[in-house]
Amino acid sequence: MIKSGKRSSSAVEDYLERIQELIDSKGYARVVDIALSLGISQASVTNMVKRLDAEGFVKHERYRGLILTDEGRAIARAVIDRHRILTEFLRLLGISESEVERDVEGMEHHLSSSSLGAIESLCRELTSNRELLQKVRSGMK
């Protein structure tokens, strides 16, 4: 039996994504690290961490850092996946790096896995078919 799913907010997804990335890159994620990385205040992070802990997405040990629960990690992984694929997609289409970032950050919380799978397939096709890619790119106004 799979845990409910609970549709988490964009903010929650952003936090979980960043926490996982911090753990992957530096081995730990403390309140201060998250705050710096997201560009928000430590106080705001403390609040959200309380919520994430209460809702079972993370376990927090003061001054030690956070770890993600299975559920939290599943969400983080899903968001990171959507992020990666959307980024690849827009880059393939020749969108400028700064726009890719803005667009992806906005869209990554609103993509069903069906749509994600379709875009992934499209990326494969665009990657293996340069002629097609050229054609698409040249058709942009």
Add this chain to the structure above:
Amino acid sequence: MIKSGKRSSSAVEDYLERIQELIDSKGYARVVDIALSLGISQASVTNMVKRLDAEGFVKHERYRGLILTDEGRAIARAVIDRHRILTEFLRLLGISESEVERDVEGMEHHLSSSSLGAIESLCRELTSNRELLQKVRSGMK
């Protein structure tokens, strides 16, 4: 000299989009029409309409309805465009109608015009090249 741009919120964009659609379809958009159409309370709409009016996106006449200013109409048109193209895109990829709707509603506020143009071009290609479309669709897990 073009007016600043002002990056309006998703909520503002949703309202302007819906107001324009109501005007297009029934000729007018009153508070009650917007409330019914968005599935929220009249009181909430009254509040937002005050804001939209104060910020110069609409003109409101009680019991008569709203009209969009040039600026409001420009935003509405842009959102409706993004909506239309994203919808076409996901439909082409074979996503189910309900998922198309959910995904588009979420994503339509976060798409730059570059990305929009690219997706538009991609739609043209997918439409005129059924073989490609088949290939992409069959590559989805």
Add this chain to the structure above:
DNA sequence: TAAAGAAATTAGCCAAGGCTAATTTTTATG
């Protein structure tokens, strides 16, 4: 044209997520 009904507004509330300033707790260092 007066009264019923529809439309709109007001008042007061709530939750999510931000913020700063002040304080507490832990770690690290001279």
Add this chain to the structure above:
DNA sequence: CATAAAAATTAGCCTTGGCTAATTTCTTTA
């Protein structure tokens, strides 16, 4: 090992954008 520095928390505030209930204003109709 005392204390400075770093990390975390608390308290209190703000904005956005919802809500309900009560009230007001306009329109419609008997």
